[in-house]
Amino acid sequence: MAVEAVEEVPEPAPAAPSGRPAVGPRTKGRRRRVTAPWNLAQPPTLPPPLPAARRCTHCASEVTPQWRQGPLGPRTLCNACGVRYKTGRLLPEYRPANSPTFSPLLHSNSHRRVMQIRLRSDSDGEGEGASPAVRATAKARRAERAAARLSAKNDDGAPAPAPAPAPGPAQAPLP
Known part of the structure; x- marks a missing residue:
């Protein structure tokens, strides 16, 4: 008695509802590019340089x-300084509170x-460390303000007498 070996045949792929086999479409005439073998070493590449850190030209x-336009061109001021610059109120004493150069004695927001x-x-x-020219200028400014106040208080419309100029370094009295 001879037993015959039965060879198993794999079942064909189930057909899609349209009657086609569930295999992807074939490409027509396209060939894959031949790439370099994987065993060749690639030359070392340097990482791309990091962009320089952008700093606000006023407060650092x-x-x-948002970066805003300033006196040195577009994107040179931070948002806070740029808004102040646009309204004409950007002064050296102004600094945003989160600025690295903020000092409560010298700056404010x-x-x-x-x-x-x-x-x-x-x-x-006019302090002790100031030069005589600076002290004279400060005294002259104060005298001008006092004269302006006196002229504003003058009811009869006549101009107020001008105050005598304060002796400066060049007008110092002789001993």
Whole structure:
């Protein structure tokens, strides 16, 4: 008795509902590009250079939601300084509070406080460390302000007498 070996035949792929086999379409005439063998070493490539960190030209901050145009061109000021520049209120004493160069004694982010700092620095011009020319200029400014106040108070419309000029370094009295 001879037993015959039965060879198993794989079942064909199930047909799609349209009657076609479930195999992808064949490409017509396209050939794959021949690539270099994988065993060849690639030359070492340097990583791309990182872009230079952008800094605000006024306050030196690096992080801002938007870069704005300043006196040196587009995208040179941070958002806070750019808004101040556009309205004409960007002063050296102004700094955003998160700026790396912010010092509470020298800077503020409030316009009112900036104006107080500017007035204080004008009146401090006559301190001990100031030169005689700076002291004379500060005295002359104060005299002009006093004259302006007197002329504003003058009811009869006549001009107020001008105050005598303060003796400066060139007008010092002789001993």
